[in-house]
Structure formats: structure tokens, C-alpha cells
Amino acid sequence: xxxxxxxxxxxxxxxxxxxxxxxxxxxxxxxxxSRGVPPEWVDSVKIAVAEAINNVVEHAYAxxxxxxxxxxxxxxxxxLEIQIVDKGVAMPGLHPPDGIPPNxxxxxxxxxxxxxxxxxIHQLTSGVIYNREDGINRLCLTFDFADPP
Amino acid sequence: xxxxxxxxxxxxxxxxxxxxxxxxxxxxxxxDMRTETGTGARRVVLDLSAVEFIDSSGLGAIVASMKQLGDxxxxxxxxxxxxVEKVFRLTRMDTVxxxxxxxxxxxxxxxx
Numbered sequence: 611x612x613x614x615x616x617x618x619x620x621x622x623x624x625x626x627x628x629x630x631x632x633x634x635x636x637x638x639x640x641x642x643x644s645r646g647v648p649p650e651w652v653d654s655v656k657i658a659v660a661e662a663i664n665n666v667v668e669h670a671y672a673x674x675x676x677x678x679x680x681x682x683x684x685x686x687x688x689x690l691e692i693q694i695v696d697k698g699v700a701m702p703g704l705h706p707p708d709g710i711p712p713n714x715x716x717x718x719x720x721x722x723x724x725x726x727x728x729x730x731i732h733q734l735t736s737g738v739i740y741n742r743e744d745g746i747n748r749l750c751l752t753f754d755f756a757d758p759p
Numbered sequence: 760x761x762x763x764x765x766x767x768x769x770x771x772x773x774x775x776x777x778x779x780x781x782x783x784x785x786x787x788x789x790x791d792m793r794t795e796t797g798t799g800a801r802r803v804v805l806d807l808s809a810v811e812f813i814d815s816s817g818l819g820a821i822v823a824s825m826k827q828l829g830d831x832x833x834x835x836x837x838x839x840x841x842x843v844e845k846v847f848r849l850t851r852m853d854t855v856x857x858x859x860x861x862x863x864x865x866x867x868x869x870x871x
Contacts, residue, residue: 628781628782628783629783631782631783632779632781632782632783632784635781635812636779636812639812649841650841653841653842653845654845656812656842657814657842657845657846657849660781660812660814661814661815664781664782664814664815664816667782668782711850711851714850714851714852714854714855718825718826718830719826721822721825721826721855722819722822723819723820723822723823723826724815724816724819725815726815726818726819726849726850727814727815729849729850730815730846730849730850733849734849
């Protein structure tokens with residue numbers, strides 16, 4: 611049997627705190643699996659979506675009163691389209707970061723402890739589109755499993 | 760975050776009793792690792808078999824845990840789920856750590 615995502619959609623919202631984001635991402639991943647999306651595809655989606663949502667928590671809603679994040683997923687035969695919506699501050703330059711990975715150096719004490727988030731998002735997706743309209747950030751991530759990046 | 764630890768000879772095995780190491784857990788993980796590794800064992804094997812997900816914050820916390828061991832002590836990783844291994848591979852951190860499929864494999868391989 612060939613692998614496919616089936617069809618349908620997932621729609622969930624949660625407050626942009628670290629704890630609620632963590633639970634929301636776990637819930638989202640369970641829903642993908644329960645709808646028959648192959649586990650190795652879910653792994654890639656989960657890694658990228660978690661990084662994108664962490665960015666909303668850490669940057670878009672950096673203030674003391676985090677707002678809501680909405681996560682929607684549209685499933686097609688061999689592709690997933692994910693939309694992450696928040697009402698926090700805009701991305702700098704109205705553009706998602708390029709995600710140049712930090713160097714893995716030999717000296718242990720100089721090894722990077724961060725800066726991998728956008729790099730992994732770009733590695734795992736076949737499309738990243740950001741727009742901001744009426745104070746709303748909308749990030750669309752596309753995963754094409756028939757033609758993976 | 761919950762860690763459990765056993766030490767045999769010069770190897771300390773620390774098992775993570777938590778299903779994810781992510782942004783919500785990373786700081787606590789790093790602090791708990793500092794406490795657990797205070798014993799000074801030369802080799803620490805981190806058993807990740809219960810961990811079903813890590814993000815870049817969790818990865819950063821594992822890297823930080825290795826740094827805080829200091830020179831002359833090593834941190835090896837065992838029992839990585841495919842998604843956890845994928846994060847190490849994507850970021851090329853698989854070239855920094857020795858990754859073992861299981862704790863038994865890690866113990867059989869020894870320090871070298």
C-alpha cells in the first residue's frame with residue numbers, strides 16, 4: 611500500500627506559553643498519527659512546526675501577556691500545508707530568517723547551543739511563506755513528501 | 760524534569776524519565792544534569808529511550824550539559840528515537856556526540 615496522508619484538516623489553538631505550546635505540539639502530532647499520516651512524515655512536520663511555534667512564543671509574544679496561536683493543517687495525498695497564525699509583533703524585516711546554521715567547531719566550549727530553529731524549518735519544508743496583514747502574522751509551511759526537499 | 764542515575768566503575772548512566780526535552784523543559788534539564796553529573800564520573804551515558812521528542816532548545820540543553828562536564832569527561836547518548844536522531848543529524852550534532860541505538864550498545868562499546 612502506498613503511503614499517503616489521506617485528506618482532511620486539523621485546527622487547534624492554544625495560548626503562546628512554553629507549557630501550552632509543548633502540549634499543543636504533542637496533541638497536533640497525535641492527531642496526525644491518528645489520521646494515518648506515516649510516522650516518519652509526522653517526525654519531520656513535528657520538528658519544523660515546534661520550531662515555528664517556539665519562535666512565536668519567544669519573539670512574536672515576547673511580552674508578559676502571551677496571546678493565542680492557531681495551528682491549522684490541511685492534508686492532501688502526499689503533502690501537508692500548515693498555517694500558523696498569531697497576533698504578536700511582526701517578524702523583523704517582514705521576512706522569515708534564512709536560517710544559516712551555526713558552525714560545528716572542534717572546541718567543545720565553543721559549540722553552539724542554539725540558532726538551529728530556522729535552519730531545520732527550511733531543511734524540512736518545501737515552502738515557507740510569511741505574510742502580515744492587519745496585525746496578524748501568518749506563516750505557511752508546506753511539506754511535499756512526493757518530492758521532499 | 761526527572762532524571763535517574765546509576766554509576767558503575769567510571770561510567771554513570773543517567774536516564775531521562777520524561778517524554779520530551781523541549782523549550783518548556785530545557786532549562787530544568789540543564790540544571791538537573793548539572794546536579795546529577797556532580798559526581799565526577801569520567802563517562803556519562805544519557806539514556807534517551809523514554810524521550811519521544813526534542814526541539815532545538817532541548818538539543819541546546821544537551822550540548823550545554825556536555826560543556827558543563829568539562830574537558831576529560833565525555834557524554835554519550837543512547838536509545839534515540841528516530842525523531843530525536845533526526846534532530847541530531849539535521850544539525851550535524853551527530854558528529855559531536857557518539858550515538859548508540861540502545862543503552863546496552865553504549866555500555867558494550869565502553870569509553871573508547
